[in-house]
């Protein structure tokens with residue numbers, strides 16, 4: 001509790017999607033330790049409950065809202081549960097996403113294309129539609145969408161993911177432009193290769209992926225999920241009060257060279 005008494009998100013309410021593992025889980029732990037009440041959303045409820053137990057044991061406040069971000073109803077329920085429990089929503093980290101590398105565009109199943117567009121783009125869309133009305137009533141809010149280096153340039157055989165993450169950056173800029181005058185900031189994180197379950201599964205399938213990712217980053221390594229969560233934290237706080245519509249690189253310098 002001593003730590004949260006001076007937290008950067010003291011008494012703020014934050015919704016985090018994709019919180020059952022990786023970057024979202026790291027963000028849930030970090031934001032709660034910084035004093036926020038966090039709503040955690042993902043499909044695997046057992047993982048969310050275990051996370052909530054950990055956060056609760058450390059003195060944090062957490063609400064589990066299991067659901068699928070591709071479902072407008074699930075997202076609406078998560079936002080409503082948050083506002084019902086805490087009275088508002090100060091920030092949102094729309095982080096749930098998925099992609100898979102290694103299949104050439106012309107051999108990619110339409111179903112895979114649909115799935116990748118659904119979770120990454122429709123998921124963020126669903127979140128924005130539910131979160132923005134709450135923030136408009138408050139005349140304040142900060143939204144961070146998890147994008148990727150693939151949102152700025154093409155990497156490897158991963159066309160649907162590149163298209164989806166470009167769309168996430170587009171949605172981020174559009175929402176920032178529309179709502180900037182009404183107190184809402186919207187930013188994206190342009191995340192480089194990060195050691196999460198998603199990345200570990202891809203490396204297992206395509207081992208050369210790791211070497212390529214390390215070679216691309218000027219820091220010559222993958223990110224730890226907590227390093228990405230720190231950038232999301234900053235964007236959610238007043239320390240980033242004049243930052244909106246940005247795609248903030250968290251990529252070990254990969255986009256600099």
Ligand SMILES: NC(=O)c1ccc[n+]([C@@H]2O[C@H](COP(=O)([O-])OP(=O)(O)OC[C@H]3O[C@@H](n4cnc5c(N)ncnc54)[C@H](OP(=O)(O)O)[C@@H]3O)[C@@H](O)[C@H]2O)c1
Nearest residue numbers: 018020021022023042043044068069096097193194196198
């Ligand atoms: N790791 C990297 O190298 C990297 C690089 C650039 C960008 N990113 C982005 O970072 C974000 C987080 O990924 P991660 O690397 O942390 O991978 P991860 O460990 O696999 O986490 C992905 C999270 O998204 C959730 N999720 C997936 N589909 C969902 C859906 N339909 N509804 C609700 N939640 C869903 C997963 O939970 P459930 O399965 O329980 O639903 C999980 O909590 C993604 O947007 C990803 O595209 C990752």
